[in-house]
Amino acid sequence: MIRTPALFRPFTARAGMPAPAAKAVLNYLAVCVAVVAVVWASLAAAGIALNFDFIAQYRVRIWDGFCMTVGISAASLVISLIIGVAVAAGQGTRVLPVRYLCDLYVKIIRGTPLIVQVYFFYYIIGTAWGVDNRVLAGIIILSLFSGAYIAEILRGSLLSLDAGQLEAARAVGFTRAQTLRYVVAPQLVARTLPALTGQVASIIKDSSLLSVIAVIELTQTIREITATNYNFFGGFLLLGALYLALTLPLMAVSRHFEKRLDYEH
Structure with missing residues (x-):
């Protein structure tokens, strides 16, 4: 039987004790280095040379696209939370038309691709109701899309609460x-x-689909730049890195609060 070296084992000799921070950092760094090495070897094998010189030339446009993505995402989050809470409450109401309307909304939004909704809401609903501002239309579309998922998250969490605790509180x-x-x-x-x-x-990631209606957010900005300098690999690798710069901190904050709010343990 092959024993795993102590450096790569998640626990120390004492049962239940987590690995020291230094060991965790070292192992995570080793994994990151291995992934980068594989990607680099793949690029070399494919004969692709990365060039990021365009960043300095287009830094203002890239920054503007980045800020637009952040702004659209933040506005959509606020509105989608309001929609999600309202729909989750509507799904539990005793007024049947309201309940069925909320249920139908969730089913339609969750059952169709976002890109279909983008085209439908902007070119049909938006045209019919005079919503010609692409940024505003994008925020509304993302909010409606995300609101359905937030409603299901809230509804599922409410249903998972132990009824005995509510009775004990009363x-x-x-x-x-x-x-x-x-x-x-x-x-x-x-x-x-x-x-x-x-x-x-x-x-944040779905906001990239708003590029199909020419909202000048981060993805559309990179697409326009790469159409000019033909540096597709460098441009889209930068795009992925910028999206990671937005999403990774969210995951870290979430994990921090998960530990603080873990009342069961």
Whole structure:
């Protein structure tokens, strides 16, 4: 039987004790180096030479596209949270037309590709209702798309709450507001945070599809630049790195709060 070297084992000799931070960093760094080496070898084998000299020349346009992506994503997140809360509440209402409308909305949005929704809402709904501002249209489209997923995240988290805890809160004399504040809200935040963080990352990445209606966000900016200098590999590798610069911090913040809000452990 081959024993794994101690350097690569996740736990120390004492059971249940996590690996020291230095060991974790060293192993993660080794994995990153291995991945970079594989990518670099693949580029060399394909005869592709990367060139990022264009960044200095187009830095203003790239920065403007980056800010546009951040702005669209932030606005869409706020609106989609409002939509998600409203739809989740509507799915549990006793008014059947409202419940079925919310259910139909979720099914249609989750069952069709975002790019179809972009074309449909902008060129048909937007034209019919006079929404000709591409940025505004993009924010509305992303909000409607993400709102359906947030509604399902919230609905699933509410259904997962233990009914016994609500009964216990009533038994000790909690009002409805106190039950919501001290029992429901902490568990709801802990259970929805990972999924909501993933949804925020999806909003950022999905904003790239707004380039099909000529919204000058990050992806459209890189597409225009690469159409000029024909540096497709360098441009889109930079694009991926910029999206990672937005999504990786979100994942780190999410993991931090997951640990702080892990009431079960």
